Amino acid sequence: MSTEPNNILGVEKERIFHDNFATLLQSLPFTDEFSLEVKINELLFNFENDIRVYFTSGTTQKPKALYFDSKDIGNVAEYLRWFCEVENIAGGERVAVLMDHSFWGTGHLTSLGHIAAGNSVIPVDLRSREAIAEVFNTVSPTVVSTLPSKLEEFVDVIPKENLKVLETTGEPMTKKQRIVLEKMYDAEIYDAYGLTEGVVGVECQAHDGYHYREDKAYIEIKSFNSDKIIADGRVGEIILTNLTCHTQPIIRYRTRDAGKIVRGQCVCGRTEPRLMLQGRVGKAHSLIDGAKIGEKNMQSIMQETLGFVPEYKIRVNVKKGIATIDINTDKISTAKAREIIGKISEVNFDVFNLVKTRQLKFLIQIRQHG
DSSP states (O other): OHHHHHHHHHHHHHHHHHHHHHHHHTTSBBHHHHGGGGOHHHHTTTTTOOOOOEEOOOOOOOOOEEOOOOHHHHHHHHHHHHHHHHHTSSSSSSEEEOOSSSOOHHHHHHHHHHTTTEEEEEEEEOHHHHHHHHHHHHHHSEEEEOOOHHHTTTTTSSSSSSSEEEESSOOOOHHHHHHHHHHHHHHHEEEEEEEEEEEEEEEOTSSSSEEEEEETTEEEEEOOOSSSOOOOOOOEEEEEEEEOOOOSSEEEEEEEEEEEOOOOOOSSSSSSSSSEEEEEEEEEOOTTOOEEHHHHHHHHHHHHSSSSOOEEEEETTTTEEEEEEEEEEEOOOHHHHHHHHHHHHHHHHHHHHHHHTTTEEEEEEEEEOO
């Protein structure tokens, strides 16, 4: 007997559910980063013991806290296992996860996803260059999961012989940067997109957008000029509803990233929708380890300290962990320069943590361009 009617019924049920869910979701308000700035200790006392807290930066020094129970972590791990399938590395790989495993949740969750996919995982922390070299030489991984800046920083440490795949996340990556890194390592890069607020999607071998599952990450695209949700194919602000975490629901979160949704079969054969990133809604300066400083934050600091906003540029030396701020103006006093650096160092929690642990240092250089 043909099962075609049942299949058609299933597709119709899925469409009706999708439409009803989208309608219900659009009746709810948006969430922004300020609603996630919390008093950590007070909230912890209100939960049972089965809780893990991950942090991410906000627009101030206060951190944003995300709460997961063991079921939530299992849901995220299962979703990241699917990422491994998309990348064709599900099973039998030796995966070195080169990330901060003490503070940033991405390293821990990435490790669990690979374990769920049947891979062997070696978590490698960023504290000691010598220890990193020793671990990599001993293990000789087939997959390295890290940030693009770390691939640049540790290019002389990570062995290339058995590498198949470089997994990247946490930082924007230019086409030129990708080409250079793939050539240096003789391995293919698969980039993933997400936030601590929610894992979103991953590239397939076509490297044309991020495949995502709508039962895990529900994406809407908001107009830049209003709160109206716009049609697939149009560029706007990415709005994320995280369906993997129930302890602290993230509903209609404004990511401040710009992008569009593309549907239809990909050249890789997959039919899941793809998210095409188009940069940030507000401009930001990338530093190291995924940390950023918003352009508006910089302008505010300059105005507050100097009384005006001069032309400036930020140059980053990833290997040395130095961000040099070139300011086009007349002479600035040492006291004013220190004040600017002090305020920039506390602009958000990611930057604050990097400066405090001496992984990042700011310098000011005066340049007069006429």
